[in-house]
Amino acid sequence: MTQGIRRTAAANTAAIVILCFSLLVIHLPGSAALAAGAFEPDRIILNLTETPATSMAVTWRTAGKIKDPKAQIAVALASPALDEKAWTVDAVTESVTLETGKTVSAHSVVFQSLQPETVYVYRVGGNDVWSEWNQFRTASAAPKPFRFLYFGDPQNDILSKCSRVFREAYRRAPDAAFWQFVGDIVNNGENDSEWGEFYGAVGWAPRATPFMLLPGNHEYKKNPAPLAGGNGGEQKGLSRYWRPQFTFPLNGPAGLEESAYYFDYQGVRFIMLNGTEKIEEQARWIKKVLSNNPQRWTIVGIHQPFYSTGQDRDNIYHQKLFTPLFDKYGVDLVLQGHDHTYGRTHKVRNGKKQDINARGTVYVVTVTGPKQYKPSALYEKLMAKTGTQTQLYQVISVDTNKLTYESYTVTGELFDSFVLEKK
Ligand SMILES: [Fe+2]
Ligand SMILES: [Fe+2]
Incomplete structure (x- = not known):
């Protein structure tokens, strides 16, 4: 009994010590950072909107729930007094349950009423935890020369073997x-x-720098049944992570929000297709987008290539639906992936090779990541350059009358290039 009382007293003393220590820890400066970890903005990504001269979207995520998710933005100054000039925009938040069962929060803001060709500084946060201040530049409202980077499938060993491609492209x-x-x-x-x-x-x-992405078949939940009439169909719905982690224009066909869309950038109409589902709907939709296009240049992006470059592959269904529209409305360039090889056609019209100065569309397949397939000879008559076992990135520059395309190996050699001209 006595011993028992002694034990209780000792336990009480221990409990008081633990409580005092806990209070102390809670108030230590370092513990604020620990608690903040759950609110730390992560996976921050800019996406272009339909109006890239006057708005910009940013999306991020936090492990914990945020009471007041928000972003701040100001015209960038050389002065570090950024907080004084910034205005605050409330974020839209949704909960995302990971495949592990854990729930995280995805937040997004679309900055509106921005000035064209202006550098802005922004940060994202909430619960008194902020990201660093980052800068981006809005587009010109009128056509103006610019360049952008184009990447094929990263897909495998992304951190280990794709990082160097991204870094060299940035360099x-x-x-x-x-x-x-x-x-x-x-x-x-x-x-x-x-x-x-x-x-x-x-x-x-x-x-x-804004990232613009469209989904491939690997962004779909896996299903052994192939897509009716087409290659690359791992249907059963887009990944649960696609829409929460990006903020793309909502101008695509119904049911394909943020996976098929278009945007205009300084004289170029970019049309992103989702090659894995609702193909006929997209053929009807793209006809409208192409027939009502005031831009001088038109570039289409899609995962599954119209003229396959990978062994034993052919997306004839996609080809028959879309390429006549590209011929009719004069699409200049089609950017593709999926076949884990390199293949760039001559100008193609009615399924046939055209002279460089004639009307026609250039189709490109490229690959960023380490997975590389055997090449196919199926469309070799259309191809100007093919390759495999090579990690690549592309720099595409667009001017009023000239589009310059360059493909580089990850080690810096010019692998392929061509110029398209308009009179
Ligand atoms: Fe792939
Ligand atoms: Fe694919």
Whole structure:
């Protein structure tokens, strides 16, 4: 009994010590950072809107729930007194349940009423935890020369073997207006850690330069049944992570919000297609987008290529639906992935090779990541350049009358190039 009382007293003393220590820890400066970890903005990514001269979208995520998710923005100053000039925009938030069962919060803001060709500084946060201040530049409201980067499938060993491609691309074109991806960003779109690898591989680039992405078949939940009439169909719905982690224009066909859309950038209409589902709907939609196009240049992005470059592959269904429209409305360039090889056609019209000065569309397949397929000879008569076992990135520059395309190996050699001219 006595011993028992002694034990109780000792336990009480221990409890008081633990309580005091806990209070002390809670008030230590370092513990604020620990608590803040859950509110730390992560996976911050800029996306272009339909009006890139006057608005910009940013999306990020936090492990914990935020009471007041928001972003701040100001015209960038050389002075560090950024807080004084910034205005605050409330974020839209949604909960995302990871495949592990854990729930995180995805936040987004669209900055509106911006000035064209202006550098802005912004940060994102909430619960008194902020990201760093990042800068981006709005587009010109009128046609003006610019360049952008184009990447094929990263997909595998994203952190280990794709990081160097992104870094070399940035080194060559640090002023790229945006980075264009054409799907199979990851191998399993439902695996959150693969998306984490992607953000690790691109580092701070998407915080300063908008990323434009469209989904590949690997961003779809896996289903062994192939897409009716087409190649590359791992249907059963877009990855749960696609829409929460990006903020793309909502101008695509119904049911394909943020996976098929278009935007105009300084004289170029960019049309992003989702090659994995609702193909006929997109053919009807793109006809309207192409027939009502005031831009001088037109570039289409899609994951599954119209003229396959990978062995034993042919997307004839896609080809028959879309290429006559590209012929009719004069699409200049089509950016594709999926076949894990390189293949760039001559100008093509009615399925046939055209002279460089004739009307026609150039179709490109390229690859960023380490997965590389055997090439196909199926469309070799159309091809101007093919290759495989080569990690690549592309710099595309557009001027009023001239489009210059350059493909570089990750080690810096010019792998392919061509020029398109308009009179
Ligand atoms: Fe792929
Ligand atoms: Fe693919």
